[in-house]
Amino acid sequence: MSPTAPEVSIVIPVYNEAALLRQALSELRERLAALALDYEIVLAENGSTDRTLERVYELEREWPELRSVTLPAPNYGRALRFGLEAARGRYVVCDEIDIGDTDFYARALDLLRREQADFVVGSKLAGGARDERPWLRHWLSLAYTGTLGLLVGFHGTDTHGLKAFQREALLPVVRACQVDRDVFASELVIRAERASLRIVEIPTRIREKRPPSINLIRRVPAVVTNLAKLTWVLGRR
Secondary structure, three states: OOOOOOOEEEEEEEOOOOOOHHHHHHHHHHHHHHHOOOEEEEEEEEOOOOOHHHHHHHHHHHOOOEEEEEEOOOOHHHHHHHHHHHOOOOEEEEOOOOOOOHHHHHHHHHHHHOOOOOEEEEEOOOOOOEEOOOHHHHHHHHHHHHHHHHHHOOOOOOOOOOEEEEHHHHHHHHHHOOOOHHHHHHHHHHHHHHOOOOEEEEEOEEOOOOOOOOOHHHHHHHHHHHHHHHHHHHOOO
C-alpha cells in the first residue's frame, strides 16, 4: 500500500465482534488481494463490552492497512459517520464485518472510476438480488423501505445495503446528517438523493456469517424514535 492516501477506504463499524474479527478480516484481505486495490480498512469500534477493542489494536499492529476509530457507547450510525470522516481514500466503501462482498466492491468501483455514478448502493431488495437472511429480516427490510417512501418520499429500494461513493462528493452529505443509530444510513442515502447526486443501485447477495450482534426486537423502539426524528428533519418531499 502506498505511504500516501490510498485509492479506496473500506469503513466497517464493529460492536462486540471479538470472536469474528480476525477470521472475517483475514478472509476480506485475501479477497481484496485478488482485486489488487490500494486500500485501507477503517474499523469504527463503538462501545464493545467484550474484547473487540483489544483485538482491533492487535490487528492494527499486524496489518499496516488497518486503522481504527473508537467511540465510548454503542451507536452504529455515529460509528459509521466517524469512520467515513476518518477515511482518506478517493473512494469509500461501507461494509459490515459479517458480509465482505468484494464482488460488490469491484462492480461499484468500476462505476465510480468510469464516472457513471457518485454513489452506488448495493440493494438486497432490488430485482436480481439474493437476500438469504431469515424471512423475518427480509420482510422487515421491505416494510422499512416502504415506510421511508411514505414518510419522506424515498425512491430507492434499500438504504441499508452496502455502499460505495466518491468521498469528496459525499462528505458534505455525511456532515449534513442529523440522525444517528440505525437510521443514519437512511438519512445519508436520502440526502444524497435530494442533492441530485448520481445514485446507482445494484443488486447484491446477502448471506450473513452470524446473527445480528444486537437483538432485532430491542432495536425497534430506537428505530421508531429515529424515524420520527428523520421525518422531522427532512420532511416529506
